[in-house]
Every structure is written in structure tokens, then in C-alpha cells.
Amino acid sequence: MYLRxxxxxxxxxxxxHEPEDFTSxxxxxxxxxxxxxxxxxxxxxxxxxxDDAWRERLAAMTAYARRQGWxxxxxxxxxxxxxxxxxxxPVGHPERDMRPPGAGTAS
Structure with missing residues (x-):
């Protein structure tokens, strides 16, 4: 199944879509x-x-966009x-992936 x-x-x-397909x-x-x-x-x-100053800058940007047809x-x-x-x-085993490098390996 999938979401479109x-x-x-x-x-x-x-x-x-394909709600009966449970294989993927x-x-x-x-x-x-x-x-x-x-x-x-x-x-x-x-x-x-x-924030009045921020809103004024947004209003100016919006006015510019309006003039440009945007x-x-x-x-x-x-x-x-x-x-x-x-x-x-990353896909892996969480416990194994948390060990420091070399830990748990045979020497």
C-alpha cells in the first residue's frame, strides 16, 4: 500500500492507494x-x-510579492x-551500534 x-x-x-497490499x-x-x-x-x-518590526518586514515582503504577481x-x-x-x-542493531569500536569482537 502507499500514500500518494x-x-x-x-x-x-x-x-x-492499494490498501490491500500489505507487502510494502x-x-x-x-x-x-x-x-x-x-x-x-x-x-x-x-x-x-x-514582534511588530518582524511583522512590518513581512508586510513589506508581501506587498512586494503582490506587485510582482506572486x-x-x-x-x-x-x-x-x-x-x-x-x-x-541508519539500520542496525541498537545495542551493537552503541558499543565503542572494537568492543565485543574476538581478538
């Missing part, structure tokens, strides 16, 4: 080159609701989507 996440939708659309599991991302973000969400996520009818900002590929968590 369509990042072209706002909010992203998440669907379960994955997440499939349908990428987008941009997405829309509400300025209020940025303020909230940044923890800056009471906002939608709801006032959301168009943001580029960048994909970062990070290595998976």
Missing part, C-alpha cells in the same frame, strides 16, 4: 514547483505575532518548493 501526496493541491491531497509501504510525492503560504501562517510558525486572490504568497534528500536513519 499531491503537493500541487492546497492543502496537499493525501490518498491511500511507501509514500509517493507528486511534486510541485511552487505552493501557496498564508502570511498569517508564517507569523504563527515563526512565533512572531508580537500572490493569489486570497493573499497567499507563492513560494518555490525545494526538495532536500536526506539520508535515511
Amino acid at each position: 501526496v499531491d503537493l500541487q493541491e492546497v492543502p496537499p491531497l493525501v490518498e491511500v 509501504f511507501k509514500v509517493v510525492l507528486v511534486p510541485s514547483t511552487h505552493t501557496w503560504v498564508e502570511p498569517e501562517a508564517l507569523t504563527r510558525l515563526a512565533g512572531r505575532a508580537r 500572490t493569489d486572490g486570497q493573499g497567499r504568497l507563492r513560494a518555490h518548493v525545494e526538495t532536500v534528500v536526506e539520508p535515511d536513519e
Whole structure:
């Protein structure tokens, strides 16, 4: 089974596909080159609701984006989507991996 996440939708659309296949599991991302973000969400996520100077700078950025055509009818900002590929968590035996190098090996 897999989850299909369509990042072209706002909010992203998440669907379960092949729900009867229990032999594998994955997440499939349908990428987008941009997405829309509400300025209020940025303020909230940044923890800056009471920071007047920060909010003024965000308002200036939003006004610039509006002049450039980078906002939608709801006032959301168009943001580029960048994909970062990070290595998976190491797979191994936790107890063995916690020992110092050479520990537990025969000499």
C-alpha cells in the first residue's frame, strides 16, 4: 500500500492507494514547483505575532510579492518548493551500534 501526496493541491491531497497490499509501504510525492503560504501562517510558525518590526518586514515582503504577481486572490504568497534528500536513519542493531569500536569482537 502507499500514500500518494499531491503537493500541487492546497492543502496537499493525501490518498491511500492499494490498501490491500500489505507487502510494502511507501509514500509517493507528486511534486510541485511552487505552493501557496498564508502570511498569517508564517507569523504563527515563526512565533512572531508580537514582534511588530518582524511583522512590518513581512508586510513589506508581501506587498512586494503582490506587485510582482506572486500572490493569489486570497493573499497567499507563492513560494518555490525545494526538495532536500536526506539520508535515511541508519539500520542496525541498537545495542551493537552503541558499543565503542572494537568492543565485543574476538581478538
